[in-house]
Every structure is written in structure tokens, then in C-alpha cells.
Amino acid sequence: MREATLRDVALLAGVSPRTVSNVVNGYARVTEHTRAKVERAIDELGYRPNVLARNLANGRSGQIAVVVPYLDTPYFAELLQAIIPRARDRGYNVLIDQTDGDPDHERELIRRGGRALLFDGMIFSPLGLAQDDLADGDPELPLVVLGERVSNGVFDHVGIDDVAASREATAHLIGLGRRRVAAIGDQPYPTGEAAQLRTCGYRRAHEDAGLPVDESLVIRTPRFNRADGSGAMRHLLDRDDPPDAVFCYSDLVALGALHVVLERGLRVPEDVALIGYDDIEEGRYSNPPISTISPDKVAIAATAVDRVLDRIGSEERLPGIEVRAAHRLIARRSTVGRAAG
Amino acid sequence: MREATLRDVALLAGVSPRTVSNVVNGYARVTEHTRAKVERAIDELGYRPNVLARNLANGRSGQIAVVVPYLDTPYFAELLQAIIPRARDRGYNVLIDQTDGDPDHERELIRRGGRALLFDGMIFSPLGLAQDDLADGDPELPLVVLGERVSNGVFDHVGIDDVAASREATAHLIGLGRRRVAAIGDQPYPTGEAAQLRTCGYRRAHEDAGLPVDESLVIRTPRFNRADGSGAMRHLLDRDDPPDAVFCYSDLVALGALHVVLERGLRVPEDVALIGYDDIEEGRYSNPPISTISPDKVAIAATAVDRVLDRIGSEERLPGIEVRAAHRLIARRSTVGRAAG
DNA sequence: TTGAAAGCGCTAACAT
């Protein structure tokens, strides 16, 4: 049997479609009597509004896109887990896209190529695109950028203070008496902005302590994953003068590095102390658990969702704002040893 | 400026909307000449079809829902990473939903409550719903169920042979000379079907080897996560007669268990051998890496997507089929020690 | 092969 339409309900209840619409959407005031009649008709027919028709009439899809480089990166998975319910609470569905860091794919998305109108706004964690590329996006698209970029006044940006956090992480290692602190995860201009900010914080911490930076201890990696961490760590341990501590630009990098250090029969943190970034659950269960920079993911998710929906709901084009979420350093056994319990 | 519509293109090209539609969709035959004219007009106006309108006219959303209990479970994240591109290749978007294993939420989804018509089909990994509950779903909804269930002839089911895989995993431990093999992850009827199949395989392996099952070594856990693995392992190690090997019903459980074993100063695999299930990347980087049952995730994803889209495309209601994907046992250091390299 | 026109089911401006 055909699905009941709003019109069917109106006919059965003996009112106009307009009134049914009012009841369904909670608009305007409707007499208690009328409302009851309409609701009875809705139940009787098992009426469910057709989202597709509503979308067309509204010119809105009721969906936001969340674009991340990799879905199986725990940090993004944890972030998504916070974003989805937040959006749902506000009546929005989330469309997830992974780009694999492909610049063309990313560019197409912010231009709303292809699937135009499928989403009303976007939360975007760019990887392959440089700051300037973001300017080419569809200026009508309500956009919140996650991560390390700096807002250019057009879109919003939500993230933690990467320089400060990296400085703290590095200072933590130096404060533990380490003198040869390596960094794994630097990336070249122009796309590796997140990485560059972290390297900047790493340098600042050295300056603060009056220590020189041994440039050969700053290792570049293509991504922030376990394999990159392992590879870089192997390289570092093959040296005649290996580091006694490493600041890793993600927890995955730290876990990859940890794997290699233990494999070589070295001890963590006695021989090499390790600190990561992101505070993913996996880092709390590794052996030893890894110290890390913990960004307030729930705040980041909530802010990003609220802001993109505000933009969608607003008539005027809102100016881009910059939001800094909180972060804190969590010291675990990979830096402080048994002292961390 | 307003977005160009199909009508605008038709006007400019001097043809009817019908013809433009034919060109855009590659339908029917269109004269080379007409097509060229239309295409020129499309370029000139920067015309992009309005997906919302198309959806309404077609009565299709062009989206499939993928419903998983938890997005931040690496197994699901890895599966999704395979599902999304496959669906995209076939012109479909993926809508991701997480249920937290909430039975009501799951029930609502398979009934297409609320957001009816938002998706044309669904790939569903149930957790809170029992086999019988699935029968209440909207029978019109093209549905592919993932995991352990058995198809009831209405929907499709894609998964590996859990009993066989669990039997292999347990046999692997027994074959290594272990005699007190525990199992972590059993769950009670009626919802814990996946778990029960694994327990069944565990028992079979004992029968095969002529060993009795010590029922007190079969530990129930609410979920399959790290914390459950840790808790259960603590419980087992507190006994006077702890096990010398553990079959864990997921890699996360195994990682949680591993954490506890090492924390107590015991050795893996010398004191306790551990094997997991799912072959998530994390298990390859733990120390030691964990042995596991590796399901063919790419095949599972591809089969599920293809099947649900076939159902969507088909006029008649297809009968439910049962698809078994391949799996294999991967022996790593958590069971075979240094021998695994 | 192409045109004309009737929906798809809902929203909202306008009217009462």
C-alpha cells in the first residue's frame, strides 16, 4: 500500500494541508481540538513525513558533511563519535567522507562539486590542501575547519593551540632531564601546517631551556601513523648517538615508535622517553601507556557542530572566527615510568 | 546569483527540459547536434543538477545507511573505510549511524522510524537486537546484516564462519601445548549471538582434543572492548589456578588482557598466550603483536554494498541469502613467541 | 528524437 501523504491526512482530518503541516512541525498555534483531530488521523494512517519532499521545499538537505582524511584513524573516529550525537540532537544527519588526504578530492568537496546540495554545511579536517586552497571553496558553503589552520576571515576554525601544546610536551621531556630530544612528524610547507606548528613549539621549548636544537633529530614523515612512527624510530636508533626522548606528533606515531624501541630490547622510559599527541584510547592501554597531549575532543566537536549549524541558520554570511579548545598534558609511564602508577 | 536550473539550460539551448534531462542522465538517444548545444548551455550557466529535486522525483535518496554499534571500534572503522569507496563507486553516499548497542535505537532504524526515505537501503551490524527482533523491521527496506546472525530468509547476511574460526583459534592454543585455555567475551542469550558462536567453536576445539572445558574459565563480558578484556583478565589472574592461554573474542579484548598480564609482570606468551579476533591494525603494533583471526574485511564490505544495491535496484523482493567471507588465523608473538619474527 | 505537461510531497506566502 502506498505511503500516506500529508494530503491524505488533511482529507481524513477534514482540515487543510497547511494545518497538518503546522501540527507536524509545531509551527504557529493550533487549536487543541484541531491538533487532536490531526494527530488521530496521523496515527490512523501511519503517516510519516517524506523527508525528500521536505528537503526540496526547504531547499535544505538537513545534513552536514564531516570530512576527514582517514576514518580508521582513532583520533578522527573518536571525534566523529562526539560529532554525530551532537548533530542529531539538533536535527541534523551527518554525512561522512574520507579523502585519504587527496588534494583534488578535498578541493572538490569544498567547492561542493558533484553532490551539490547534499549537505548544508561542512566540518572539514584538511590534509592535502594548503591554507590558500581553502580560499577557492564555495563561499556560500557554511564551513568549519578543524585542526591547525588559521581562519582567513571567511570560514571558522576550531582547534587547540598547537604551538603551546607542543612546547609543553617538549618541555616535559626536557624537565625530566633529557637532553637529546627528537621530534617525529615534521612536514614541509605548504601543506604540513599542523606539523610545522608543532615543530615550532618544539623549538620554543628548547629556546626556553637554553638548549640548541639538533636539526638531525627533527624527522619528517609523510603522515602521522604507526608505520611512520616505526620507520622514523628505526632511523633514529640506528644512529651512533640516538635520542633519549622523542616528541611524537600523534599517538599513533608514538605507538609505532614504542613498538620499535621495545623490539630492540631498549626500555621505555629509561632509555628513551616517548610522548604523543591526541590522547586516543589505545595509548592508555599500550605497554607502557604513553604520555600525551589531550585535546578536549568533546568541546571541539560541540563547537564545530554548533558553529556550522549557526551559519546554516543565519541569513547573513557570518565572519570567520577562531576558537581555541582546551588541552592538557597527561603524563603516563612512557615518560615518568612507574611513578605514573 | 541564483543557481541555474534545468529549465534555464533548456531555454538557453532552445530545447525542452526533457531533452536536457536526457543529456544529463545519458538516457535515450540524443542527436549529436542537440547534445552539443545542450552541453554548451550547461557549461555556460555552470548548471549542476539539484540532487534534492532529483531525489523527490525519483523517490530515492541515493544514500545507504551503515549502522554500527560504535564508530570508534577499530574493526568497524576499518570496515567503513572499505564500504564508503565501494558505495561511492556505485554512485551512492553512505550515511553512518552509531547505536551504542541501544536496542530501541536499533529497532527504530530497521523500521525506518523518523528519517524515513533518507536512505534506500541499510547495512546493519546489530548488537542490542536479538535475531527475532530483526523480523520486525520494515520488510520493504533492503537490508544486509553483518556479523554473526543467520539470515531468516528475508534479509541477507554477510559474515565469516565464527564457529570454525573460533575452533581454529582455540585449537591453535591447544596445539601449542596449553591445557588451561580461557575464553573472554561470552554473552548470554538472546542478544549475544556472535559471542555464543565463538564459545561454541571454543568448545568444539576442546572436544576435538579430548579436553574437558573448565566452565569457570569462560568469562562473560558486556562488550568486546579493552576495558572488558582488562577486567576479565584481572579476574582470571587473581585465581589460584590461572589459565596458561586465552582466546579473546576481539582484538580489543586481547589488548586489554595483554595490558593486565604485562602489568603483573608476567610474560606473553611464556606465562599466558593470547589470541584475538578481527585483525585490527593496533594488534600488529602492540608489544608483543597479537595473534588473531583475520576476516576478509574488503570482501565483506564489497559483498555487503553490492548486495544492498542489488536489492535496491531490483523490482521484486529478493530472498535473503547467506554469504560466508574468508578468514585466516595469523600467528604472531602473543602465541608463538619470538618464532613469529 | 523531442516537446508539453503532470506530478513527486511538502512548505509558506497570501488571504480570510
Add this chain to the structure above:
DNA sequence: ATGTTAGCGCTTTCAA
């Protein structure tokens, strides 16, 4: 407070 009605932009039947 409720009814009337004209779209939203596309697809597709029916005619030509």
C-alpha cells in the same frame, strides 16, 4: 487559527 495555492527542480508519460 486555518484554508488556498503556487512553487521547489527534476523525471517521465503521453503525444507529436
